[in-house]
Amino acid sequence: MQLKEDKGNILIENAVHFDIDHIFYSGQIFRFEKSTDNIFTTAAYGRILKIGQKENQVTFYNVTMQEFERQWFHFFALDENYDEIIRAVNTDEIMLRALEYGRGIRILKQDLWEMMISFIVSQNNNIPRIKKIIQTLCENFGSKIVEGNDIQFAFPTIAQLENITQDEFKEIGLGYRDSYIADAVCKVGWGEIDLEMIKKMDTMQARAELMKIKGVGGKVADCILLFGLSRYEVCPHDVWVKRIFSEKYGVEKICEKTGYEFARKKWGKYAGIAQQYLFYCERENYKKQAIEKSEPQIL
DNA sequence: CCCCAGGTCGTCA
């Protein structure tokens, strides 16, 4: 990978396995905007990131090499070998199609606390509304970040959320999930659940620990493990993945147990990454079909 | 009015 410093920006000249549209729209990150000039803006590490891509050239705007190497290199999982990963999960025709369709998806390495709250919000909810709720959560309770003409809000820290009452949570549109968020804040804030410990635990132990939080079941825990702890072997089975497994792969009696076994057998330590490509492909194509149905061709 | 959304909880057999 060739990195270049240019007018205060960092360029990757020959990016492979890297597509910012597919990365951002694959349902793993809820906090970002895309401008009309195709530049994505998000905030992490207390900083605002603006990133753009033209073919194989990726630009990280207004970043020094030092910051890039310390933060964004890690955030975009550039320390992972996607050559090997993609080769390993390319097991069959269905998967091949998903890999081609979602070419360049990478699993971001996002903040554990943010993933916990975000995926509690995600349950029985749709992605546009999840994004909206999390945006409001940041604007109301997070720290303001100002860089030049850009304003963003950081995801609220544990300490910032400890001051918020359950009623205040409800007001931002969380629905019945307000008590779940309150429980997470309480357990993590009081040290009943220790995030630094969880980071060191093996995956099943960490999963059990996460599930002590009210509102965190198997699926939400799996998303936290995959997106917040880079446990690539974990394959969250939501409604879409269940559908793919049962309808396309013919897994019988699909449930948490059968889905897990199938994914582990088929993709092993990269089951979570395989899942992300399948999820994206399935959901995008479903959306397209829905549009075709609702807008019949004008003859 | 219906159904659904990156599900989980409590309850009842």
Place this chain on the structure above:
DNA sequence: TGACGACATGGG
């Protein structure tokens, strides 16, 4: 254990 309805809210 396993099935099943309830749960807030907003979009289609």
